[in-house]
Amino acid sequence: MLKLKKLVKTYATGDQALKSIELEVPEGQVLALIGPSGAGKSTLIRCINRLVEPTSGEVWLGDTELTKLNSSGLRRARREMGMIFQEYALVERLTVMENVLSGRLGYVGFWRSLTRRFPQSDVDEAFRLLDRVGLLAMADKRADELSGGQRQRVGICRALIQNPKLLLVDEPTASLDPKTSRQIMRLICELCAERGLAAIINIHDVALAQMFVQRVVGLRFGAVEFDGPPEALVPDVLTTIYGEEDWEATIKKDDEEVAQ
Numbered sequence: 001m002l003k004l005k006k007l008v009k010t011y012a013t014g015d016q017a018l019k020s021i022e023l024e025v026p027e028g029q030v031l032a033l034i035g036p037s038g039a040g041k042s043t044l045i046r047c048i049n050r051l052v053e054p055t056s057g058e059v060w061l062g063d064t065e066l067t068k069l070n071s072s073g074l075r076r077a078r079r080e081m082g083m084i085f086q087e088y089a090l091v092e093r094l095t096v097m098e099n100v101l102s103g104r105l106g107y108v109g110f111w112r113s114l115t116r117r118f119p120q121s122d123v124d125e126a127f128r129l130l131d132r133v134g135l136l137a138m139a140d141k142r143a144d145e146l147s148g149g150q151r152q153r154v155g156i157c158r159a160l161i162q163n164p165k166l167l168l169v170d171e172p173t174a175s176l177d178p179k180t181s182r183q184i185m186r187l188i189c190e191l192c193a194e195r196g197l198a199a200i201i202n203i204h205d206v207a208l209a210q211m212f213v214q215r216v217v218g219l220r221f222g223a224v225e226f227d228g229p230p231e232a233l234v235p236d237v238l239t240t241i242y243g244e245e246d247w248e249a250t251i252k253k254d255d256e257e258v259a260q
């Protein structure tokens, strides 16, 4: 469903963030993209929806070459791709409901969005989603009244109300404690399964990735170093991906957490 062909990104600074990435994600597949800080994970998912403009190569979503689209074509195509961010990117002074509905801005017209008049069907769907993630009672609260885990649930609802085919998820748990991180990862993976959604989840935490997904792609210096099932991530492979970084400490810390 998603296909990256020889995808290259070189920033104006000369940083070669992606070196000819080849990647295919079939419909409904959830994969974790792991790798050390600076490996190119954020660049990769941002090149897919062209928040970052690729230097060369092709990105295909179904039969559409995203890298060829003009701005109106791109706006339409972006509806198919929901994004979830590490820092949630909510509008703090708006309510939970308003933040969720902002996910529909790619659909409702400009004037309608300016006056914040959303169709009743959108409002109904927002309530359904909030109910699903356990936030129904919070619909009228301001975003800045929520905990980190609750904010990320709002971010998830905002992405899903777009009715995307693909979720692009950038370090969804990096600002959360270990227990909340697991809950959020589980929730994202469950929702993808329920809706037949494909997802690329950027995640620094190897143990967390291994717990929830069937496919892991490891990036290092902008190149794919590993692509396989989580159980194939043996220590040698992890050392190849993470170099001298202390990945063992991450796994150990997490095991202790689970044991408690």
Ligand SMILES: Nc1ncnc2c1ncn2[C@@H]1O[C@H](COP(=O)(O)OP(=O)(O)O)[C@@H](O)[C@H]1O
Pocket (backbone or CB within 6 Å): 011, 012, 013, 015, 016, 017, 035, 036, 037, 038, 039, 040, 041, 042, 043, 044
């Ligand atoms: N806006 C930018 N301008 C210049 N270089 C960037 C920019 N964003 C990222 N980079 C560089 O690209 C590389 C990959 O970064 P990034 O995609 O953020 O990696 P990750 O998400 O895996 O930490 C790094 O070397 C980083 O310094």
Ligand SMILES: [Mg+2]
Pocket (backbone or CB within 6 Å): 041, 042, 043, 171
């Ligand atoms: Mg990143």
